[in-house]
Amino acid sequence: MKKVAIVTGGTRGIGFAIAQRMIKAGFATCIMSRSSEADCAEALSKLRATQSAQPPEVFYMAGGIGVAADREAFVGEVVKRYGRVDVLVNNAGVAPKVRADLLEATEESFDYVTGINLKGTMFMSQLVANQMLSQPAPEEGMRGVIVNISSFSATVSSPNRPEYCVSKAGISMLTRLFADRLAGEGIYVYEVQPGVIKTDMTAKVQEKYDRLLAGDQFPIHRWGTPEDVANVVDIFVRGDMRYTTGQVIYVDGGYMNIRSI
Numbered sequence: 001m002k003k004v005a006i007v008t009g010g011t012r013g014i015g016f017a018i019a020q021r022m023i024k025a026g027f028a029t030c031i032m033s034r035s036s037e038a039d040c041a042e043a044l045s046k047l048r049a050t051q052s053a054q055p056p057e058v059f060y061m062a063g064g065i066g067v068a069a070d071r072e073a074f075v076g077e078v079v080k081r082y083g084r085v086d087v088l089v090n091n092a093g094v095a096p097k098v099r100a101d102l103l104e105a106t107e108e109s110f111d112y113v114t115g116i117n118l119k120g121t122m123f124m125s126q127l128v129a130n131q132m133l134s135q136p137a138p139e140e141g142m143r144g145v146i147v148n149i150s151s152f153s154a155t156v157s158s159p160n161r162p163e164y165c166v167s168k169a170g171i172s173m174l175t176r177l178f179a180d181r182l183a184g185e186g187i188y189v190y191e192v193q194p195g196v197i198k199t200d201m202t203a204k205v206q207e208k209y210d211r212l213l214a215g216d217q218f219p220i221h222r223w224g225t226p227e228d229v230a231n232v233v234d235i236f237v238r239g240d241m242r243y244t245t246g247q248v249i250y251v252d253g254g255y256m257n258i259r260s261i
Contacts, residue, residue, distance in 0.1 A: 002026065002027070002028045002054070002057065002082075003026070003027050003028070003084075003086040003087070004027060004028045004030065004078065004082045004084055004085050004086050004087070005022040005027035005028070005029050005030065005085075005086060005087035005088075005089065005237070006030045006031075006032070006075070006078060006085055006087065006088045006089065006128065007019045007022060007029060007030070007031050007089045007091055008031075008032050008033065008065050008089065008090055008091050008092035008120075008124065009032075009033050009065075009091045009092030009093065010029070010031035010032075010033060010047075010089075010091065011031060011033050011035060011040040011043040011044065011060075012033075012040070012043060012199075012200065013197075013199035013200060013201065013226055014091055014149060014194065014197060014199060014226040014229045014230070015031075015033070015089075015091040015092065015149075016043055016046075016047070016226065017225075017226035017227050017229065017230040018089055018091060018149075018226075018229065018230045018233050019031055019047055019058075020046075020047060020050050020230070021227075021230040021231075021233065021234045022087070022089075022237070023047060023050045023052050023056045023057075023058065024050060024051070024052045025052075025234060025237070025238075026052060026053060026054050027086070027087065027237075028057040028058075028059070028082055029047070029056075029057065029058050029059070030058075030059045030060075030061075030074075030078045030082075031044075031047075031058065031059070031060045031061075032060075032061055032062075032063050032065065032070075032074045032092070033060075033062065033063075033092060034062065034063070034064050034092075035062060036062050037060055037062060040060070044058060044060055059077075059078065059081060061073070061074045061077060064116065064120070065090075065092050065116060065120030065121070065123075065124050066115040066116040066119055066120040068123065071120075071123060071124050071127055072127065075124075075127050075128060075131060079131060084131075084135050085128050085131050085132060085135075085144065086132075086144050086145070087144065087145045087146075087147070087237045088124070088125065088128040088144070088145075088146045088147070089146075089147045089149065089233060089237075090121045090124060090125060090146070090147070090148045090149060090171075091149040092116065092120065092121075093116060093117045093121075093149070093167070094112070094113055094116050094117065095113070095161065095164055095201055096109050096112075096113055096161050096163055096164055097109065097112070099160045099161050100160065100161075101159060101160055102159040102160075102162045105162050105163060109163055110162075110163040110166075112163075113163040113164055113167050114163060114166065114167045114170070116167075117164070117167035117168065117170075117171065118166075118167045118170040118171060118174075121148060121171055121174060122170075122174055125146055125148075125174065125178055128144075128146065129144075129146065129178065129181075129182060129187060132144035132185075132187055133185055133187070137186055140239075141186050142186050142188070142239050142242070143185060143186035143187045144186075144187045144188070145187070145188050145189075145190070145236060145237050145239070146178060146182075146187065146188070146189045146190070147189075147190050147191070147192060147233050147236050147237065148171050148172075148174065148175050148189070148190070148191045148192070149191075149192050149194065149229065149233075150168045150171040150172055150175075150191055150192070150193050151164075151168040151193055151194055151195075152193045152194070152195045152250060152252050152255065152256055153165045153168045153169075154168040154169045154171065154172045154193060155169070155172075155193075155256065156256075171191070172191060172193075172248070175189055175190070175191040175246060175248065176246050179245040179246030180246070182245075183245050183246075188236075188241065188242075188244070188245045189245055189246060190236045190241075190244075190245070190246070190247050190248075190249070191246075191247070191248040191249070192229055192232050192233060192236075192248075192249050192251055193248055193249070193250045193251065193252065193256070194224060194228075194229050194251045194252065195218075195224055195250065195251060195252025195253055195255050195256070196212070196218070196223055196224055196252070196253070196255075197223070197224040197225065197226060197228070197229065197251075198223040198224065198225055198226075199226060217255060218252075218253040218254065218255050219253060219254035219255070220253035220254050221253075222253065224251055224252065224253060228251050229251050232249050232251055
């Protein structure tokens with residue numbers, strides 16, 4: 001029986017690379033994002049054309065992870081189609097529409113960013129975890145894997161986008177909470193913290209990061225790619241890391257782990 005992976009925000013950037021990797025690994029890959037199916041037709045066509053050992057199977061539904069009815073409809077349809085969920089990758093997220101200093105940040109922007117990044121991730125994880133718990137435990141004892149894609153902004157201060165940093169720091173705590181709660185149930189929870197990754201989200205600040213990457217702060221002097229993140233997710237979902245949960249991996253060119261003066 002084909003295993004089933006959910007990837008939120010899986011039609012562009014990091015999410016697209018992760019969805020593609022899930023397809024290559026043989027998962028039926030179910031994607032939810034805010035765009036209509038027509039708007040992401042090209043991305044879905046590329047995903048369905050991905051070469052894999054088994055014919056690619058891709059299901060898409062438009063919806064927002066910050067909206068309870070959308071989450072429930074999506075997961076319900078996935079279970080109706082496939083009968084199970086084996087992997088959840090919480091990738092969907094947004095940045096502030098306008099960067100503002102901490103002393104000028106608005107409640108509207110805070111609610112928008114945390115409502116998707118933090119609230120959406122928490123309650124999507126809750127929904128899928130309960131679905132995983134309802135499924136018969138496999139003989140090997142691994143019921144499922146949840147991977148949260150946060151950011152090194154969970155730790156690194158950016159006072160010009162405080163709501164984003166708070167939302168990502170919250171996701172890090174969610175990783176610990178769900179790992180703690182689900183460890184005895186055979187559900188493994190991990191976190192990937194990307195650094196400077198070349199996506200449409202970072203395109204607006206490319207000049208700034210080009211300068212930083214050329215300096216001494218990043219031991220690996222290049223932009224990260226969505227595929228760099230997908231490689232780590234692939235390791236987590238294989239099921240080989242049975243004595244590890246709550247683990248955080250930085251995909252940031254060594255920034256968080258290697259600092260010199």
